[in-house]
Amino acid sequence: MTAVTQDQAKRFDPGEIFRRSPVVGPLLALVVAIVVFSVSTDTFLNLDNLSLVVEQSLVIGTLALGQTLVILTNGIDLSNASNAVLATLIMAMLVASGATSGWLGLVTGIVTSVVIGFLIGTLVTRAKLPPFIVTLGLFTILTALGRLFASGQSVPVKGGVLAWLGTESYLFGGIPVTYGMTLALIMFIVVWYALVRTSWGKHVYAVGNAPEAARLTGINVGRTVLSVYIVAGLIYGIAAWQALGRVPNADPNAFETGNLESITAVVIGGTSLFGGRGGVTGTLVGALIVAVLQSGLTQLGVDDLYQEVAIGVLVIAAVAVDRFARRRQP
Amino acid sequence: MSITARGLSKRYGHVVAMDRTDFDLADGEVLAVVGDNGAGKSTLIKTLSGAVIPDEGGIELDGKPVRFRGPLEARRHGIETIYQDLAVAPAQDIASNLYLGRERRLAGWRGKLLRHLDRKGMREHAQQVLDELGIGIKSISQTVETLSGGQRQAVAVARAAAFGTKVVIMDEPTAALGVAESAKVLELIGRIRDRGIPVVLISHNMPHVFEIADRVHVHRLGKRVAIADPGRHSMNEVVGLLTGALRMNEEGTLSEVSGAVHTGLDPD
Numbered sequence: 001m002t003a004v005t006q007d008q009a010k011r012f013d014p015g016e017i018f019r020r021s022p023v024v025g026p027l028l029a030l031v032v033a034i035v036v037f038s039v040s041t042d043t044f045l046n047l048d049n050l051s052l053v054v055e056q057s058l059v060i061g062t063l064a065l066g067q068t069l070v071i072l073t074n075g076i077d078l079s080n081a082s083n084a085v086l087a088t089l090i091m092a093m094l095v096a097s098g099a100t101s102g103w104l105g106l107v108t109g110i111v112t113s114v115v116i117g118f119l120i121g122t123l124v125t126r127a128k129l130p131p132f133i134v135t136l137g138l139f140t141i142l143t144a145l146g147r148l149f150a151s152g153q154s155v156p157v158k159g160g161v162l163a164w165l166g167t168e169s170y171l172f173g174g175i176p177v178t179y180g181m182t183l184a185l186i187m188f189i190v191v192w193y194a195l196v197r198t199s200w201g202k203h204v205y206a207v208g209n210a211p212e213a214a215r216l217t218g219i220n221v222g223r224t225v226l227s228v229y230i231v232a233g234l235i236y237g238i239a240a241w242q243a244l245g246r247v248p249n250a251d252p253n254a255f256e257t258g259n260l261e262s263i264t265a266v267v268i269g270g271t272s273l274f275g276g277r278g279g280v281t282g283t284l285v286g287a288l289i290v291a292v293l294q295s296g297l298t299q300l301g302v303d304d305l306y307q308e309v310a311i312g313v314l315v316i317a318a319v320a321v322d323r324f325a326r327r328r329q330p
Numbered sequence: 331m332s333i334t335a336r337g338l339s340k341r342y343g344h345v346v347a348m349d350r351t352d353f354d355l356a357d358g359e360v361l362a363v364v365g366d367n368g369a370g371k372s373t374l375i376k377t378l379s380g381a382v383i384p385d386e387g388g389i390e391l392d393g394k395p396v397r398f399r400g401p402l403e404a405r406r407h408g409i410e411t412i413y414q415d416l417a418v419a420p421a422q423d424i425a426s427n428l429y430l431g432r433e434r435r436l437a438g439w440r441g442k443l444l445r446h447l448d449r450k451g452m453r454e455h456a457q458q459v460l461d462e463l464g465i466g467i468k469s470i471s472q473t474v475e476t477l478s479g480g481q482r483q484a485v486a487v488a489r490a491a492a493f494g495t496k497v498v499i500m501d502e503p504t505a506a507l508g509v510a511e512s513a514k515v516l517e518l519i520g521r522i523r524d525r526g527i528p529v530v531l532i533s534h535n536m537p538h539v540f541e542i543a544d545r546v547h548v549h550r551l552g553k554r555v556a557i558a559d560p561g562r563h564s565m566n567e568v569v570g571l572l573t574g575a576l577r578m579n580e581e582g583t584l585s586e587v588s589g590a591v592h593t594g595l596d597p598d
């Protein structure tokens with residue numbers, strides 16, 4: 001045993017650390033960014049600003065949570081944000097028209113998102129269509145449906161359960177915490193647990209990493225992938241609720257690039273686009289990195305467009321690190 | 331356990347991968363399966379392991395007919411297979427790979443209600459299996475992709491040895507290995523046999539086959555053409571059988587097949 005630890009200590013290999021735990025890199029980047037902005041501005045490091053950073057990353061972070069599951073299976077979901085936007089419109093319109101109560105409107109919206117997830121999963125696993133194409137098509141369809149549905153107008157939400165995640169909060173150690181933040185944290189923990197502590201999670205990784213091996217070991221590959229799209233749909237439905245908490249207004253034109261932003265968070269968080277590697281901890285960090293960069297750079301007076309350039313560079317760097325770490329394998 | 335299969339066929343489009351082949355494995359023996367590349371050996375053993383569903387033919391375990399609809403059903407019968415490409419998930423650790431598809435849950439409410447994996451139990455068992463087989467690997471939590479070819483093979487063998495309670499099937503387990511690593515795998519096969527578990531070994535390596543096999547199933551063009559006896563037949567004879575240069579008659583005697591018959595030019 002001692003010989004082993006000595007051996008490992010002798011051959012220090014940074015690539016090995018990244019392979020073992022792809023979260024290390026992103027976490028380091030997050031810490032560096034926070035330190036840099038705390039030092040270079042007077043406005044970054046205070047509770048109000050930090051809690052605003054977290055609030056601002058809630059919707060994309062939740063979308064990225066579902067996106068992570070999909071990407072782990074070697075899939076991709078370009079329709080997640082349009083799915084959530086459609087759900088916000090369904091929720092807001094049902095409630096605004098008086099057709100349903102707040103809760104029923106909420107549940108109807110979430111169920112719609114789940115059904116869309118089921119549809120994608122079925123097309124991917126049964127019809128064997130590539131996820132990229134299926135969700136690209138759905139992205140277009142759902143966006144158009146949302147606009148048709150709301151006649152291009154946005155639908156305001158007047159308080160109640162739909163706005164609840166943003167309006168309600170409690171004090172935690174003197175810090176105001178919204179229900180939205182709390183729900184996001186709970187969802188993160190539940191998904192993390194399912195991924196790393198249950199056999200479902202092991203199967204999700206195996207299916208993304210080595211589908212034929214998964215099949216030969218008796219894992220039902222199709223059912224596992226289908227379940228991922230259904231769970232992701234559920235998460236997008238809840239992202240819709242988060243969105244109405246942030247801005248109590250269902251806008252058919254909102255989150256137009258939400259799909260790409262969620263992929264950005266996943267990739268910056270170290271999850272491999274080739275499936276089977278990474279996880280939701282990285283995505284949490286990835287979503288925070290994006291929000292911290294946006295907030296910090298804004299306070300430094302950096303133009304929005306340069307911020308986007310910075311985030312683009314980060315995406316490419318993250319994929320390069322993933323490649324680099326994997327090329328060093330024996 | 332013994333396995334008997336009769337008339338197994340499998341077509342992929344125009345390719346006939348298995349052509350009404352028979353197969354017999356006696357309890358406790360090491361049966362080698364030899365044949366040219368593309369002869370259909372892998373397809374045959376995938377049929378026995380439930381990974382391929384045959385178009386025709388039937389399989390009996392200890393004389394009882396079975397029909398596998400997937401690899402899990404064969405596994406439940408105690409048939410464990412090491413596939414040619416190993417069927418491991420490279421990004422997952424050794425313990426996870428050993429238990430892939432049959433993870434163990436914690437006893438009690440955490441396992442039942444929360445479906446919590448028994449990670450410690452699985453790791454300990456995995457370590458124990460590796461130790462028993464004398465496979466030295468630094469850490470059970472290493473991902474499989476960090477292992478050498480021989481170590482990966484050893485992990486696949488360990489998985490089969492740990493769960494193959496009735497039959498262990500290995501598809502070219504030494505093909506990618508060096509001399510020392512091959513010797514290790516042969517030794518592992520011997521240990522499995524010593525536990526009374528029959529082993530099916532697909533191999534191109536005649537010296538290996540003759541070293542360890544009790545009988546040799548010769549496969550050619552999708553079917554079994556002979557059962558050779560390493561005690562009675564030479565390596566050259568087995569090679570002759572699998573290339574089609576020799577033929578085994580009903581009584582088990584060998585006769586040469588003339589080249590003319592091959593080309594179809596001779597009216598005889």
Ligand SMILES: Nc1ncnc2c1ncn2[C@@H]1O[C@H](COP(=O)(O)OP(=O)(O)O)[C@@H](O)[C@H]1O
Nearest residue numbers: 342345346347366367368369370371372373374
């Ligand atoms: N899934 C498949 N799809 C199409 N053809 C296949 C498939 N599996 C095997 N074959 C074909 O069947 C034949 C037998 O293959 P295989 O069983 O792998 O032979 P061996 O293991 O003896 O080399 C080959 O011609 C191969 O190309």
Ligand SMILES: [Mg+2]
Nearest residue numbers: 371372414501
């Ligand atoms: Mg083969």
